Amino acid sequence: MTPFPWLPRRRLRAPLDPDLLQRRARLPAPAPFAAAPAARQRLVVLDLETSGLDLHRDQVLSIGAVAIEDGAVDFAQQFEATLRRDGQREPGASVLIHGLAPSALAAGVAPADGLLAFMEFLGDSPLLAFHAGFDRHMLARALKDSLDLRLAHPFLDVAELAPLLCPEAGLERGALDDWVARFGLQVQQRHHASADALVTGELALILFHRARRQGLDDLAGLADACARRRRRQQAPSF
Template sequence: MSLFAWLRPSQPALDAAQQQRLAQLPGPAPLQDHTLRAQRWVVLDLETTGLNLNRDQVLSIGAVVIEDGAIDFSQQFERTLHRHDHKPGPSVLIHGLGPSAIAAGCVPADALLDLMAFIGDSPLLAFHAGFDQRMLSRALKDSLGYRLQHPFIDVAELAPLLNPDVVLRDAGLDDWTAHFGLQAGERHHASADAQVTAELALILFSQARRQHIDSPLLLEHRLQGWRRRRQHSHGF
């Protein structure tokens, strides 16, 4: 084996059908200047074995769609991933995914192909999106050799941007849902968390329109400015 072959990362072993599906996945569309209502959004939540971005694995994926200014309940996604080497850790007390659920899960490559077909070219919303983005990116690379390039917007940043007078230090999803009087269902379940995140996002989109921020592209620009001001105020 040559040195270059040794250094080159190995590609996932995909069968012909999986390779064909991978080749047919649409690429991401850039954020547009049309209205927020005109954009199809996919709201994503992951349950994982833990919070280590380099070691832990995705166990389940939940996603819902916001389209035409509402949650489209005909477009929902849920998968539990099979992990043959999974050993239950402390996180099982949070997400409740025991060995039997993981053993009955989908082949990760197929589940992730299903997810990316569901997402299509849409941008993604998540609460603490950086974590979901990095965990999903690694899962896609490891299982499919796929590079995730879809735009992510973090609902955890969007909420304080649009509500500067609300003081919620280190606010989590439960804090913001309680603030707006939303009734969260089964928490720490990927599909339920995706749905309540979508409900929160719709409230925030309504606030954004009232603040004359009515396009995905403008929303991202405002978030970038908010991040810069926040970093400056913290002396970073």
């Protein structure tokens, strides 16, 4: 998610057509984390590729997602979309990381259509992501800009969950690549939204198994444990 300086500034959202308004109105209300094992709740693992890391100026370029259901990654439930972004200048070296050249972005789906299709795929399911705070902010801003829609789905951060459940790994601030290497996972194509979502889902399943062994098989409890750990880390030391 390195900068794409050749992208134009965000434009004001155009009025939504009646079909998009009707589809938006049919979206279900989000479900909270259940006080139940992960195997009893559908979860959606999300990864975004963006034009950079600026939370206020950069844009979502592509969305990749996969569902976890019945305690396993459901390969029949996958989502991928590249959003149409019209570049005006030649791309920089960041294309070598994402592979999202101006031609690919210009051929993408309209942002409102792509984002609404993702929300329909998501349904009422909670979300998982690696470094979820960034994805949550970028997705929320994109939904507001393109659909005038507020994101209210709960997120569980796999980057927080991993060191909580595997402190012996010594990866307190480990990147996704670090955890992929730790558990010997295979990534089809790094910095590709769908492939990163899939490997994040596989990592999450390993962590859920660890959680069961530690008596933390409750999604709501896992979210609370991550929040307590975050507060301890942010508390001032004297």
